Amino acid sequence: MKRILSKLFASLAVVVLAMSFTAFAAVDKDSPSDVIGLKGIALKEGAKISWDSATDNLKVAGYQVHYDVKSVQNPGEKYAFVKDVGNVLTYNVTALENGKKYYFSVIAYDEAGNESANWGAPEVSLTPAADAPEAKDDTAPQVSKALALSKEQVKVVFSEEIILPKVDPQDAFQIEDEDTLEPLAILKAEMYKEDLSKKTVILSTAPQTDKSKYKLTVGIDIEDTFGNPVISGTSDTAEFDGSGADKVAADAKGPEVVKVEPMDNTHVIVTFNETVVLGIDPSQNFNIVEAADATKQLQILGVELGKNSENVVDSSAIVTTSPQSEKKYTVSVLGLKDESGNEVSAAKATGEFTGVAGVKTPDNIDDILPPKDIAKLMADYIFSAGKYVVNLSWENPVENKNDTKEQLVYLSQDQGTSYAKKASLDAATTKYSVNNLTPGEYWFKITQKDTSGNESEGIVKKVTLAETGPELLGLVALSMALGRFVTKKKKK
Structure with missing residues (x-):
């Protein structure tokens, strides 16, 4: 009997300890320690930065290297460049200019998104030089995420530009059903052409089982541009849910210019029939000349994408030009592509408009x-009466003060495939609570909408609520936006 009671109490102790630890982890708001021991070595067109390991109440997930050609000393200032380098303690920053001084600093972040409260060490400043050692990147590429695009396609995103093996690149990847341990055949692996950073690979697979849990493993045959291979057992895996959706038929038709109209003396709107993707230098995608004399050009000073009248994202381009005259102009679109990589056809790539004087603004120009x-x-949570309440909070951009009419809160329970509108909030609101939630995975999206009906793409948070009550609740918050950009905080 004593042995039975002893085992029972031992089991209860383990459960209590597990519950206590998990409850603590679920409300993790503690930032990692400051990064100290910052050191650097000047290289040829680069710099090697190293630092001491930071600590966290749970686990440090990674580090960011921030740098600029000017020192950052005051609250509110920030560095112009940031690299999310993963969980490493040294990083080679490349593509720097010899003879120019750069300032570097490093922060740590954990899996809950908490970041170092302060820059723990003074900046390190370095000046790359032509006679310094070569700036070779010795950081291994890491798998950032995997996502099923359809039942026969999986997108894999890496931490940096990678190179696929020339022969049988699909053999560098393995996918396994986590429940049955059955392998999922990979038929093809190719770089995603629309990702100019060359970090994304598209895998063609055998049909997946809808909503099954799959584990992707990447082999050492995948290397970055410096020849560093993926390290086995270190950020070489990712999980994703299988999809039952059919593969979208390939789009073989390029975008077309629908209309061209002036906004004012220095802005022209070019509208397309579908979403377009600008080149690395968008000013090279447009050429504007006088219709009567093609030798007289308007200078292209900037390009910004927006929606068209049918609310299609990135299907209109606002082109900023040098001042126009009250003459007829011809706009030619050059090398512009759609999301499928199809280039605009020469027969559908031009349009005309009449320039306006500086004091005039045409009527009926849509925002x-x-x-x-x-x-x-x-995102945070509370547990009450057998239900979960998720509390959301955010900051509104200052520049939206006279533009945003309302904010919309959406909720998805199918991993972002579809969203249901939960609330419409006024433009000044910065908090919202979603009540009566049961265990499961929820994706929350908040968008901004103006008086013309233009709605921003939105920022998403993923929250996972555990099945077995508050003591085992896990909160995972992932920002779906393009990296972290941190404003420097000085110690008091």
């Missing part, structure tokens, strides 16, 4: 640019 998205979207 096609949406407000900017919110920043610092955070």
Whole structure:
């Protein structure tokens, strides 16, 4: 009997300890320690930065290297460049200019998104030089995420530009059903042409089982541009849910210019029939000349994408030009592509408009640019009467003050495939609570909408609520926005 009681109490102790630890982890709001021991070595067109390991109440997930050609010393200032380098303690920053001084600093972040409260060490400044050692990147590429695009396609995103093996690149990847341990055949692996950073690979697979849990493993045959291979057992895996959706038929037709109209003396709207993707230098995608004399050009000073009259994202371009005259102009679109990589056809790539004087603004020009998205979207929770309440908070961009009419809160329970509108909030609101939630995975999206109906793309948070009550609740918050950009905080 004593042995039975002893085992029972031992089991209860384990459960209590597990419950206590998990409850603590679920409300993790503690930031990692400051990064100290910052050191650097100047290289040829680069710099090697190293630092001491930071600590966290749970686990440090990774580090960011921030740098600029000017020192950052005051609250509110920030560095112009940031690299999310993953969970490493050294990083080679490349593509720097010899003879120019750069300033570097490093922060740590954990899996809940908490970041170092302060820059723990003074900046390190370095000046790359032509006679310094070569700036070779010795950081291994890591798998950032995997996502099923359809039942026969999987998108794999890496931490940096990678190179696929020339022969049988699909053999560098393995996919396994986590429940049955059955392998999923990979038929083809190719770089995603629309990702100019060359970090994304598209895998063609055998049909997946809808909603099954799959584990992707990447082999050492995948290397970055410096020849560093993926390291086995270190950020070489990712999980994703299988899809039952059919593969979208390939789009073989390029975008077309629908109309061209002036906004004012220095802005022209070019509208397309579908979403377009600008080149690395968008000013090279447009050429504007006088219709009567092609030798007289308007200078292209900037290009910004917006929606068209049918509310299609990135299907209109606002082109900023040098001042126009009251003459007829011809706009030619050059090398512009759609999301499938199809280039605009020469027969559908031109349009005309009549320039306006500086004091005039044409009537009936639609506002096609949406407000900017919110920043610092955070999620927390409470448990009450057998239900969960998720509390969302965020910051509104200052520039949206006279633009945003309302904010919309959406909820998805199918991993972002579809969203249901939960609430419409006024433009100044920065908090919202979603009540009566049961265990499961929820994706929350908040968008900004202006008086013309333009709605921003939105910022998303993923929250996972455990099946077995508050003591085992896990909260995972992932920002779906393009990296972290942190404003420097000085110690008091």
